[in-house]
Amino acid sequence: MKAIRYHQTGGPEVLRLEEVPEPQPGSGEVQLSVHAAGVNFADTERRRGLYDAKVPLPRILGSEAAGIVADVGPGVDKALVGKRVVAWTVASYAERAIAPVSSLVALPDTVPFDVAAAVPVQGLTAYHLLRTVGQVQEGQSVLIHAAAGGVGGLAVQLAKAAGMRVFGTVSSEAKARLVRELGADEVIRYDHEDVVAEVHQRTGGRGVDLVLDAVGASTWAASLAALAPFGHLVSYGSASGPPPPVDVDSLFAKSVKVSAYWLHTPHPPGTHVRALESLIRHVAEGKLRILIGLKLPLAEAAEAHRRLEGRETVGKVVLTVR
Ligand SMILES: NC(=O)c1ccc[n+]([C@@H]2O[C@H](COP(=O)([O-])OP(=O)(O)OC[C@H]3O[C@@H](n4cnc5c(N)ncnc54)[C@H](OP(=O)(O)O)[C@@H]3O)[C@@H](O)[C@H]2O)c1
CATH class of the missing domain: 3.90.180.10 (Medium-chain alcohol dehydrogenases, catalytic domain)
Structure with missing residues (x-):
């Protein structure tokens, strides 16, 4: 072959x-x-x-x-x-x-x-970031970096379907248009806009409940600064290089949580296949683009x-x- x-x-x-x-x-x-x-x-x-x-x-x-x-x-x-x-x-x-x-x-x-x-890798990742790790609830807000990408675009749709207010970052106008089409409420051009200032300005100074970050080195500081009190930053990749070590002292002021997600971590048996079945069903029903x-x-x-x-x-x- x-x-x-x-x-x-x-x-x-x-x-x-x-x-x-x-x-x-x-x-x-x-x-x-x-x-x-x-x-x-x-x-x-x-x-x-x-x-x-x-x-x-x-x-x-x-x-x-x-x-x-x-x-x-x-x-x-x-x-x-x-x-x-x-x-x-x-x-x-x-x-x-x-x-x-x-x-x-x-x-x-x-x-x-x-x-x-x-669907398998990017769909399962987006699904677990929001459900298993983020345990998201209706009315919460999420900042998704590289929102026009594979995982990002699916996470935008799944987060909207869960009733969240969705912020997406992108590096070009074409990507921004696409992310809006996928349902994001707020799009930030991180190639020239200040992500932290934009998030705080668009949330009345509060910040977001959840940040999904697989860009790593170049976004990490902004991801932490964009969190609301009791917010949660999930690292799941490092497209721009690894993020710096976590300074626990820096988490106290807002009582925030930093965690990581990897698809290859042993999950309870049958978790991935059941989640993939549900994602494919949503695709077939036209609910996931x-x-x-x-x-x-x-x-x-x-x-x-x-x-x-x-x-x-x-x-x-x-x-x-x-
Ligand atoms: N933890 C896990 O189990 C797991 C599973 C799947 C994927 N991942 C991670 O999730 C991320 C997204 O994966 P994907 O397959 O869906 O890729 P993708 O998002 O379709 O492509 C990567 C995107 O990252 C952004 N990016 C920012 N800085 C970059 C840089 N320095 N070099 C290249 N790209 C950069 C780009 O979007 P902009 O131009 O808009 O910035 C690019 O389009 C990757 O980091 C991947 O390793 C992790």
């Missing part, structure tokens, strides 16, 4: 389209014929050697796939063969990928493969990475495989 692999860490140019053996499903696993694979910012960090650096190379990238079950491993119901599914899995920048049967979510015919491939900002063939994975790292993309970046 064809797959995108890298033999050494580095820039997008290390990604190569290669002919490799098809992976075989083990016990409790299926082999997917991949139709679309999602691209995530973490894939660019893995490729640069900043994340998951202990995984041996060469490596096939990719954390999510939508496609058709092509084969099943020992003990798995053969009736699954031919079913349309989506899964949060590994090594999905490829024509075939393996997924545990327990991770599969059935796809309604109305949800195209490219749309489905956009999946914006595919860039769709390229598998062979152009390097270009997809270049554009994502260059802050040129909005919404989801998808590789089409067949």
